[in-house]
Amino acid sequence: MSDLQQAIDSLQHALVALTELAEGQMPVQEQIFTAVSFYTLLCYERAASDEIASKTIQAAVEFGASIKEEPTND
Numbered sequence: 001m002s003d004l005q006q007a008i009d010s011l012q013h014a015l016v017a018l019t020e021l022a023e024g025q026m027p028v029q030e031q032i033f034t035a036v037s038f039y040t041l042l043c044y045e046r047a048a049s050d051e052i053a054s055k056t057i058q059a060a061v062e063f064g065a066s067i068k069e070e071p072t073n074d
Contacts, residue, residue, distance in 0.1 A: 001009075015035070022031050040057060047053035 019028075019031055043056055044050060044053040047056060
């Protein structure tokens with residue numbers, strides 16, 4: 001596994017932990033709105049251009065939707 005993939009996995013585990021901590025304090029929809037808003041702002045502030053930020057956000061949304069659509073082996 002690459003260093004980048006390990007970093008991505010670690011970030012995802014941390015986000016899951018934060019979600020679990022907030023579960024009793026706010027509905028999941030509020031958590032999602034807060035996280036998406038935060039990362040959208042971060043993307044626009046840090047990307048080289050608004051076009052790159054927009055493409056990054058769109059790619060993330062499409063990737064998330066594609067994961068949801070993948071069959072599970074349950």
